[in-house]
Amino acid sequence: MPSPTIARRKPYLVEVKEGKTYFWCACGLSKKQPFCDGSHKTTDFEPLKWVADESGEKLFCACKHTRGQPLCDGSHNQLSDVYEEAKEGDGAALVDYQEQEGGALKAMLDNGCYVIRVPDEAMLKRGSMQFYSVIGSADGANQLSQYVATVTTGESPILRYPGSDAVLFVGSGKGTVNIGGHEFAVSAETGVCVKPDEAFQVTNNDTAPIVMNISVCPHCETPEFLDEMPTTFDVSVPDRVQGVDESKQEAMADRFFQVLIGDKSHGTPVTQFIGEIPQSRAAHHRHLYEETITILSGEGFMWTDETKTPVQPGDTIFLPLKQAHSLECTSPDGMRLIGLFYPSMSPAINY
Ligand code: FES
Numbered sequence: 413m414p415s416p417t418i419a420r421r422k423p424y425l426v427e428v429k430e431g432k433t434y435f436w437c438a439c440g441l442s443k444k445q446p447f448c449d450g451s452h453k454t455t456d457f458e459p460l461k462w463v464a465d466e467s468g469e470k471l472f473c474a475c476k477h478t479r480g481q482p483l484c485d486g487s488h489n490q491l492s493d494v495y496e497e498a499k500e501g502d503g504a505a506l507v508d509y510q511e512q513e514g515g516a517l518k519a520m521l522d523n524g525c526y527v528i529r530v531p532d533e534a535m536l537k538r539g540s541m542q543f544y545s546v547i548g549s550a551d552g553a554n555q556l557s558q559y560v561a562t563v564t565t566g567e568s569p570i571l572r573y574p575g576s577d578a579v580l581f582v583g584s585g586k587g588t589v590n591i592g593g594h595e596f597a598v599s600a601e602t603g604v605c606v607k608p609d610e611a612f613q614v615t616n617n618d619t620a621p622i623v624m625n626i627s628v629c630p631h632c633e634t635p636e637f638l639d640e641m642p643t644t645f646d647v648s649v650p651d652r653v654q655g656v657d658e659s660k661q662e663a664m665a666d667r668f669f670q671v672l673i674g675d676k677s678h679g680t681p682v683t684q685f686i687g688e689i690p691q692s693r694a695a696h697h698r699h700l701y702e703e704t705i706t707i708l709s710g711e712g713f714m715w716t717d718e719t720k721t722p723v724q725p726g727d728t729i730f731l732p733l734k735q736a737h738s739l740e741c742t743s744p745d746g747m748r749l750i751g752l753f754y755p756s757m758s759p760a761i762n763y
Contacts, residue, residue, distance in 0.1 A: 413456060416440040416476035421491060422697070423471035423484035423763050428464040435459040436472060436482030446472035446482070469700060471763055486760025489664040498693045498738055504720040516544060519714075519721035524552035524732045527714050527721050530560050538637070540566035540616065543626075546728045547704055548633045553730065555702045556682075556754050557631035560728065563587065563614045563622040570638040572611035573628045577680045579673050580604035580612075581750050583708060585622030588615045591652055592645030598622075601708075602655045603672030603684045607646040611638055625706060625728070629682045629754035649679050656686060664760055666690055675756040684752045685759050693740035697762040703731040703753040705739070710747030712740040 417440030424446040428434065435448040439457035442449040448459035462482050464470070473481065475488035509517040509527075515534030519527045528546045535542035540563055547558040561568075563585075571578075580589065586599040590613045591606055598604060598614075606612045616622045628635075654672040661670045669687035673680060686708075696715070707727045713720045714729055715738045723729065723739075731737055741747035751759060 416457060418475045418477070418491065419445045420474045421488045423474050423488070423761075425700075425763055426470055426472055428467065428470050430464055430467040432464050434462045434464065434482070436462055438476060438481070440476040446474055471700065471761060484761050484763070486664075486758045486762075489760050492665050498695050498715070498740075504715055504718055507719045507721040509721070514544070516546070521714065521719040521721060522716035523735055525714075525716050525730060525735045525737065526551070527723055527727050527729050529724070529727045535560075535562065539569050540564045541568040541614070545633065546625075547730050549631060551730060552732060553631060553702060554733070555631060556627055556629045556704065556752070557633050558628070558704050558728065558752070559626045561624050561626055563616045563624070565616050565619060567616075568614040570611050570613045570641050571626075572609070572636045572638055572642070573606075573632040574636065575608050576628045576630055576632040577608055577682050578606040578612065579627045579629070579680070579682050579684050579752060580606070580614075581625050581627075581672070581684060581706070581752075583623045583625070583706075583750070585616060585620050585624075586618055587622050589613070589653070590615065590641060593641060593643050594645055594650075594652070596653045598653055599655070601686060602653050603686075605649065605652045605673045605678040605680055607649065607680070610644050610646065611636075611642050613641060625750075627682065627684070627704065627752045652678070654678075662760070666692075669751075669759050671759070681756045682752065682754045683756045683759065684750065686748070686750050687759070688746055688748050689739065689741050690746045691741050691744050694738045696736045696738045698734045698736050699731070699753065699762055700734065701753040701755060701757065702733050703751060705729040705731070706750045708748040708750060710741050710743035710745065712742045712747055714739055 439452040441451035543561040673684040
């Protein structure tokens with residue numbers, strides 16, 4: 413069987429109706445992409461009949477190389493050795509960071525997209541934990557909330573976000589996370605999954621602080637501070653931490669990502685991934701989810717349609733649903749980042 417023709421290297425966003433039948437073009441020759449117009453008759457390909465099981469927006473594969481026909485599975489990113497680079501000019505307005513009430517610095521980009529950096533002196537203190545809300549409903553988020561936090565020597569408060577998944581990422585330091593009486597060792601670049609209605613506590617027996625972020629989906633901005641650790645623990649997911657593992661990394665042309673926490677590994681609707689990008693600027697793209705990115709190393713610019721702002725390690729980026737964006741890395745050694753989005757799907761699915 414010959415390879416299908418690549419109609420384009422990004423999926424088509426289509427509003428489908430529950431119960432309606434669609435015929436997806438598998439040959440890539442149709443002029444009515446992503447659907448069939450009869451052009452396959454000169455080939456060995458047949459269109460794929462697909463019935464929508466729900467109404468809503470779907471991303472139909474246009475590269476014709478998806479393994480999840482007819483929907484995009486991110487395979488279009490594998491069709492070249494080099495990730496698609498931006499062609500847009502440099503007309504975007506440079507946005508400065510403005511000090512916020514509370515002391516954080518924020519650069520507001522298009523459509524509610526922003527970058528926030530939190531000086532140490534702005535952090536709020538509770539016991540051995542310092543924290544600051546970087547994403548919440550007041551910032552325009554509809555689905556997720558996120559805190560940056562540090563835990564100095566000792567035990568953090570016992571926290572619970574009722575009804576929500578909490579996903580932690582330890583950026584530096586080492587210690588343990590207790591979830592419902594089950595203890596897990598954590599160190600730099602470790603993701604941790606806490607299921608709904610479970611509580612957690614971070615312990616740092618070292619002198620170096622544990623620097624982390626806490627993401628909560630669906631958003632819940634007022635944690636419960638508990639006096640005692642409840643025993644609630646979802647035994648169907650015994651393993652709760654995941655560190656960097658090269659055997660689990662997935663390539664996207666000349667960049668890679670590794671899902672640390674996700675639906676397949678931890679049964680959570682939140683996806684947390686760690687990624688690395690080379691010195692480059694990706695083409696603008698969008699996702700069907702709200703996303704947050706934290707820069708771990710490297711510098712560059714966050715671009716939207718009309719604006720851009722510099723980013724550096726420690727910065728948190730909030731991307732509203734469908735926000736066109738690209739992240740430029742200007743560091744010769746590349747940029748390392750942690751991303752998180754909700755609801756769950758592959759980080760490679762973009763349009
Ligand atoms: S467009 Fe084909 S896999 Fe995404």
